[in-house]
Amino acid sequence: VQLQASGGGLVQAGGSLRLSCAASGFTLEYYTIGWFRQAPGKEREGVACFLSKHTRGANSYYVDSVKGRFTISRDDAENTAYLQMNNLSSEDTAVYYCAVPYGNSWCDESITVAEDGTWGQGTQVTVSS
Numbered sequence: 001v002q003l004q005a006s007g008g009g010l011v012q013a014g015g016s017l018r019l020s021c022a023a024s025g026f027t028l029e030y031y032t033i034g035w036f037r038q039a040p041g042k043e044r045e046g047v048a049c050f051l052s053k054h055t056r057g058a059n060s061y062y063v064d065s066v067k068g069r070f071t072i073s074r075d076d077a078e079n080t081a082y083l084q085m086n087n088l089s090s091e092d093t094a095v096y097y098c099a100v101p102y103g104n105s106w107c108d109e110s111i112t113v114a115e116d117g118t119w120g121q122g123t124q125v126t127v128s129s
Contacts, residue, residue: 008123021098046111
């Protein structure tokens with residue numbers, strides 16, 4: 001059971017990046033997946049989450065600071081989740097992690113940072129101003 005995050009890099013403010021999170025050893029659509037980030041000197045925060053396929057109601061949530069700029073999605077054929085990030089700013093500079101914490105309750109308007117479950121290795125996103 002593994003998550004492999006990729007797609008980070010250096011981008012100018014206003015630019016875009018797409019992060020990928022490839023799952024192996026399990027079928028991603030049956031689990032709720034989230035993207036988290038940790039900037040230097042700050043606590044890890046939830047950025048976006050996408051509920052498992054059979055969950056009723058809204059299927060995604062975002063932290064207020066990225067609403068309208070970031071989009072989380074899942075490609076079931078590729079068993080991969082994505083985070084499309086547009087109009088990036090220096091405030092978005094951080095190490096980004098994808099994770100599948102246990103259960104679904106952590107994925108709501110507050111996107112709780114759960115330390116359990118399966119986590120990817122992190123990918124660095126640096127936005128230059």
